Amino acid sequence: MRRLQVFDDLESLGRAAADGLAAQIREAVAARGRCAFGLTGGRTPRRMYELLAERHREAIPWGRVDLFWGDERYVPHDHPQSNYRMAKVSLLDRVSVPSANVHPMPTDPPEPSTAARGYEDLLRGYFRGRPAAFDVLLLGLAANGHVASLFPHQPVLRERTRWVVAVDVPADPPRRLTITYPLINLAHQVAFLVAGSTKAEAVQRALRADGEVDEAPAAGVAPDPGDVTWWLDRQAAALVSPEKGGV
Numbered sequence: 001m002r003r004l005q006v007f008d009d010l011e012s013l014g015r016a017a018a019d020g021l022a023a024q025i026r027e028a029v030a031a032r033g034r035c036a037f038g039l040t041g042g043r044t045p046r047r048m049y050e051l052l053a054e055r056h057r058e059a060i061p062w063g064r065v066d067l068f069w070g071d072e073r074y075v076p077h078d079h080p081q082s083n084y085r086m087a088k089v090s091l092l093d094r095v096s097v098p099s100a101n102v103h104p105m106p107t108d109p110p111e112p113s114t115a116a117r118g119y120e121d122l123l124r125g126y127f128r129g130r131p132a133a134f135d136v137l138l139l140g141l142a143a144n145g146h147v148a149s150l151f152p153h154q155p156v157l158r159e160r161t162r163w164v165v166a167v168d169v170p171a172d173p174p175r176r177l178t179i180t181y182p183l184i185n186l187a188h189q190v191a192f193l194v195a196g197s198t199k200a201e202a203v204q205r206a207l208r209a210d211g212e213v214d215e216a217p218a219a220g221v222a223p224d225p226g227d228v229t230w231w232l233d234r235q236a237a238a239l240v241s242p243e244k245g246g247v
């Protein structure tokens with residue numbers, strides 16, 4: 001199922017998305033004992049992560065939440081462009097999540113492909129003996145339509161078996177690790193968090209039924225039987241109609 005939730009601004013969007021994600025995390029723990037929560041990078045989630053910590057520091061059983069990343073720039077974890085660093089500063093340092101539950105994508109092997117294989121091995125080991133699926137997977141959307149580090153017209157869009165691959169993308173920094181559609185589409189709950197007028201066309205392309213993934217990689221995010229919730233501010237939702245499921 002797909003649903004759109006639209007809010008006036010980043011602050012009200014952040015509060016609502018934080019509350020919605022907290023409910024989904026608690027539901028996963030109640031149903032399956034733990035929650036595998038995939039985090040996104042970029043700028044948009046920063047305030048929502050802060051609100052998730054402020055509003056749900058006690059209500060979420062952080063000891064039962066295992067944190068992973070959907071993509072990472074191939075820079076040290078203390079680098080200003082690190083997705084791990086952004087989540088650490090805005091969320092991890094503000095809640096009592098055990099360090100053993102936090103699984104950043106490794107960026108120290110000389111070859112990113114080695115790091116990608118290592119992270120995939122970690123994920124496959126984590127899910128061994130039970131259905132592989134993120135309970136909650138948070139994704140952003142870029143103005144050019146990329147999601148995680150699945151960029152338009154990239155070979156990774158055709159990946160059908162690997163869960164984590166190293167990519168070279170037309171962005172700074174170019175070397176990245178990303179999860180792929182095979183893993184994304186196993187998720188129970190996918191949440192897009194998108195704000196700002198620069199994203200409106202990308203949102204429209206992603207939600208159009210005939211979304212061609214080469215132009216709109218987010219259109220390839222179609223978990224089944226999982227659900228997708230689009231958390232949008234008014235500017236990002238300007239070209240879609242929530243009452244009609246987005247198109």
Ligand code: 6PG
Nearest residue numbers: 041042043044140141142147148
């Ligand atoms: C990254 C993200 C990427 C991000 C979009 C949106 O590493 O950059 O994982 O997929 O979600 O680029 O980024 P903003 O939130 O900064 O617009």
